Each structure stands twice: as structure tokens, then as C-alpha cells.
Amino acid sequence: MTTSDAISTGALLAMGVIALVLIIQCWKLYDIGQMIRDCKNATRWLRIWEMENRELRSALRAEKAHVEQLQRKLVVLQAMIPAA
Numbered sequence: 001m002t003t004s005d006a007i008s009t010g011a012l013l014a015m016g017v018i019a020l021v022l023i024i025q026c027w028k029l030y031d032i033g034q035m036i037r038d039c040k041n042a043t044r045w046l047r048i049w050e051m052e053n054r055e056l057r058s059a060l061r062a063e064k065a066h067v068e069q070l071q072r073k074l075v076v077l078q079a080m081i082p083a084a
Helices: 003-080
Strands: none
Touching: none
16 A cells, blocks of 8 residues: 555545534534424414413403402392392
């Protein structure tokens, strides 16, 4: 094996190592991209759930107010009925 063959072999091995490192980095970047997509999807669902919760709390407050109004009307109506 001559010196130029040894240098060529060494350069080929170095390029192989570089290619392997690049493949590993691409794999890691893909995993990071997947995590970002998962976080975006989770954030989207979280916003939807928060909006639904706000709507449900608002509806609950309205129902409570309606119940209180009906209870006040009931008290007034009971007061109007003469005691037997």
C-alpha cells in the first residue's frame, strides 16, 4: 500500500464517519421536529378545551342565576298563598 493509497483510504474513512454523523444529526432533527409537531397539536387541543371550559362555566353561571331567580319567584308565590 503506497502513501497515496493510505491517504485515500483515510479520507474515505473520514468521509464515512462524517456521513454517519450527518445521518445521526438528521435523525435527531427529525425527532425534534416530531416533538414540535406534537407540542403544537397538544397546544391546539388545550386551547379547544379551555374554550369549552369557559363556555361551560358561563352556562353554569347562567343556570345558577336562573335557579336563583326561580327560587325568588317561588318565595314570592308562597307568600301570596294564604296560610291554611
